[in-house]
Amino acid sequence: MKVAIMGAGLSGLACAIRLEQLGIYPDIFEKRGSIGDRFVNGEVLLTIFSRPVRDEISYLADQYQIYLHPTGHIGEFIIHSEHEQAKLSGHLGFSNIRGRHENSFENQLGRQVKSNIHYHSEHTYEELVRDYTHVIVATGDAEYASEMRNFEVDLTVTLKGATVEGDFSRYCVMCWLDDRYAPKGYGYLIPYSETEANLVIAFPDELHSTPDSGDEKWKLFYERVCSDLGQNFKITDHFEVNNYMIGQCNEPRIGNSLFTGNCLGTIMPLFGFGQFPAMLSGIYAAEDLCGLGSYIETTKEIRESYQNSMILRKWYEKMNNSQKDKLVKKMNGYWGEKLLTTQMDVLKIISRFLRWGGK
Numbered sequence: 001m002k003v004a005i006m007g008a009g010l011s012g013l014a015c016a017i018r019l020e021q022l023g024i025y026p027d028i029f030e031k032r033g034s035i036g037d038r039f040v041n042g043e044v045l046l047t048i049f050s051r052p053v054r055d056e057i058s059y060l061a062d063q064y065q066i067y068l069h070p071t072g073h074i075g076e077f078i079i080h081s082e083h084e085q086a087k088l089s090g091h092l093g094f095s096n097i098r099g100r101h102e103n104s105f106e107n108q109l110g111r112q113v114k115s116n117i118h119y120h121s122e123h124t125y126e127e128l129v130r131d132y133t134h135v136i137v138a139t140g141d142a143e144y145a146s147e148m149r150n151f152e153v154d155l156t157v158t159l160k161g162a163t164v165e166g167d168f169s170r171y172c173v174m175c176w177l178d179d180r181y182a183p184k185g186y187g188y189l190i191p192y193s194e195t196e197a198n199l200v201i202a203f204p205d206e207l208h209s210t211p212d213s214g215d216e217k218w219k220l221f222y223e224r225v226c227s228d229l230g231q232n233f234k235i236t237d238h239f240e241v242n243n244y245m246i247g248q249c250n251e252p253r254i255g256n257s258l259f260t261g262n263c264l265g266t267i268m269p270l271f272g273f274g275q276f277p278a279m280l281s282g283i284y285a286a287e288d289l290c291g292l293g294s295y296i297e298t299t300k301e302i303r304e305s306y307q308n309s310m311i312l313r314k315w316y317e318k319m320n321n322s323q324k325d326k327l328v329k330k331m332n333g334y335w336g337e338k339l340l341t342t343q344m345d346v347l348k349i350i351s352r353f354l355r356w357g358g359k
């Protein structure tokens, strides 16, 4: 068996580590000059989005000997709406860094890989399919899957963010739900350390309308966060991602090509969480090649979560600011904490209820 992995991101590297554990050394092809060679940004793993797994970091370590060190565990999560605020405490998840930072998740995974990584790769999928017995398509975008007519895009998103300097608690993550600067979307603050954080707005692109640079929205958001935290943040870096595709492939495996990570459809439409399912999909792809379970079967749960998340997104998109205020008010304290820390897969339950209610 001769395996090529296209893309040295979360799903591609997780796949390589699992393959190596099972005795196969793939060739990895990465188009960039090094792992994670892009803007630095903060991301989170929220346990509510990974049920039934309650702790993604220990799950990856215990089940698959994949070791990741997050920036911090999230002990407090503050949700702001236009007029309300909910403060939730408990073990709610982890924050981590992505991109060219030496401790980014992809760099941590990269240090656990022994196989050859070919950087600045210009190899096309067609060449890899010809030269290898199996190809893992882990490119983090749906380009190849789309070209092969194997991907349905449900929405595209603009993400506009900055690295800011200020005073932060690395154990506290915040989000803002307010249509004025993130229509149908959200804004968030994820600390990298006590002095640096990532400040981002993410909102879906409107179909058939002229693209919005988001500059005005970003300015409003920045002012709101400065005012809420009583600080004037210094911006040291910024990034923008346009047309970030959220969708699902039709077939997780076509012949001997397996689609992982965002190419499979691991980015959840509600709030864009995708790191954990991306890594799992890479692991499942490796196990399929080694006869440890059909990829179509093992990814079923991820694909179902995607559908549930899409239902929740549609429900969320219908909410105006005063409804968001009501929701956030209800979430403050006991019920919010129960929702975020319960063992149950609450998102699955709520989406089933919405699906049933919508009939």
Ligand SMILES: Cc1cc2nc3c(=O)[nH]c(=O)nc-3n(C[C@H](O)[C@H](O)[C@H](O)COP(=O)(O)OP(=O)(O)OC[C@H]3O[C@@H](n4cnc5c(N)ncnc54)[C@H](O)[C@@H]3O)c2cc1C
Binding pocket: 006, 007, 008, 009, 010, 011, 012, 029, 030, 031, 032, 036, 041, 042, 043, 044, 045, 121, 138, 139, 140, 141, 159, 241, 244, 260, 261, 262, 263, 266, 267, 272, 273, 274, 275, 276, 278
């Ligand atoms: C700004 C932003 C914020 C996010 N925040 C969160 C969050 O807080 N929590 C969360 O869970 N998820 C979040 N996500 C989603 C998460 O980052 C992705 O779901 C995850 O990285 C997908 O992993 P992947 O393996 O599919 O792709 P990636 O990790 O992006 O890796 C793809 C790799 O393939 C390479 N590549 C691309 N094309 C080619 C090619 N033709 N040949 C070779 N190599 C190629 C790329 O250079 C890259 O290294 C966020 C995404 C963005 C953009």
